[in-house]
Amino acid sequence: MRTKIVAGNWKMNNDKEQSNKLIKSLKKSIKKMSLKNTRVIVSPTFVNLSSAVKKAKKSKIEVVAQNMHQATNGAYTGEISGDMLKAIGVETVILGHSERRTYFGETDEKLAEKVNTVLEKGMETIFCFGELLEDRKSDNHFAVVESQLKNALFHLEAKDWKSIILAYEPVWAIGTGETASPEQAQEMHAFIRSIIEKKYNEKVADKVSILYGGSVKPTNAEEIFSKPDVDGGLIGGAALHVDDFTAIIAAI
Numbered sequence: 001m002r003t004k005i006v007a008g009n010w011k012m013n014n015d016k017e018q019s020n021k022l023i024k025s026l027k028k029s030i031k032k033m034s035l036k037n038t039r040v041i042v043s044p045t046f047v048n049l050s051s052a053v054k055k056a057k058k059s060k061i062e063v064v065a066q067n068m069h070q071a072t073n074g075a076y077t078g079e080i081s082g083d084m085l086k087a088i089g090v091e092t093v094i095l096g097h098s099e100r101r102t103y104f105g106e107t108d109e110k111l112a113e114k115v116n117t118v119l120e121k122g123m124e125t126i127f128c129f130g131e132l133l134e135d136r137k138s139d140n141h142f143a144v145v146e147s148q149l150k151n152a153l154f155h156l157e158a159k160d161w162k163s164i165i166l167a168y169e170p171v172w173a174i175g176t177g178e179t180a181s182p183e184q185a186q187e188m189h190a191f192i193r194s195i196i197e198k199k200y201n202e203k204v205a206d207k208v209s210i211l212y213g214g215s216v217k218p219t220n221a222e223e224i225f226s227k228p229d230v231d232g233g234l235i236g237g238a239a240l241h242v243d244d245f246t247a248i249i250a251a252i
């Protein structure tokens with residue numbers, strides 16, 4: 001059985017107090033839930049990671065980072081390395097989010113380097129990708145997603161995939177209120193699994209958790225998560241509110 005995951009990407013939101021308060025409330029609200037085979041993840045901004053890790057201790061909540069640099073250390077002003085994250089108890093990092101690609105020029109090639117570093121450091125990544133609206137309109141969405149995966153991940157060996165979680169986030173659905181329909185999500189997730197099977201084998205394809213991201217809300221989560229190839233969600237806006245995020249976790 002594949003691991004189910006509900007992850008909240010807080011982006012550049014929540015100061016230290018808000019961050020700690022949200023974790024405290026979330027801890028309480030999920031305490032009685034039976035979360036067998038399910039991971040609950042939150043991703044605060046860098047400066048709040050350390051206190052979030054402490055706050056989340058002795059709970060089901062895992063704290064992950066939103067980005068990291070590919071080098072171990074060096075003259076990279078403003079950057080954060082994998083070792084620095086590990087030193088404060090953060091073992092997982094989101095990579096390739098569309099906001100990083102769009103606003104910070106992260107290319108598939110750079111992401112491939114970051115993924116390599118994640119593996120060298122024994123870390124894990126939630127790897128994001130997804131097509132733009134114009135790609136979908138021109139019926140290029142499968143080709144775009146396939147090339148993003150090939151360029152950034154298909155140099156890996158089969159054994160490396162135990163450290164990879166995929167997050168399909170169609171850019172047109174991020175923060176827009178417009179969600180991919182459960183059928184569109186399922187169609188793409190099944191396609192992703194099929195190309196992984198072709199490149200590797202059935203076991204790798206069957207084992208990798210593929211999350212959907214893009215305007216997931218309490219009102220649509222259950223239907224999206226009910227699809228056989230959707231193993232959870234990467235949640236933006238709705239992860240900032242404990243009631244909404246709790247309802248989304250309950251939907252899994």
Ligand SMILES: O=C(CO)COP(=O)(O)O
Nearest residue numbers: 009174175214215236237
């Ligand atoms: O970008 C996202 C998660 O990484 C999705 O954001 P929204 O849920 O706000 O659309």
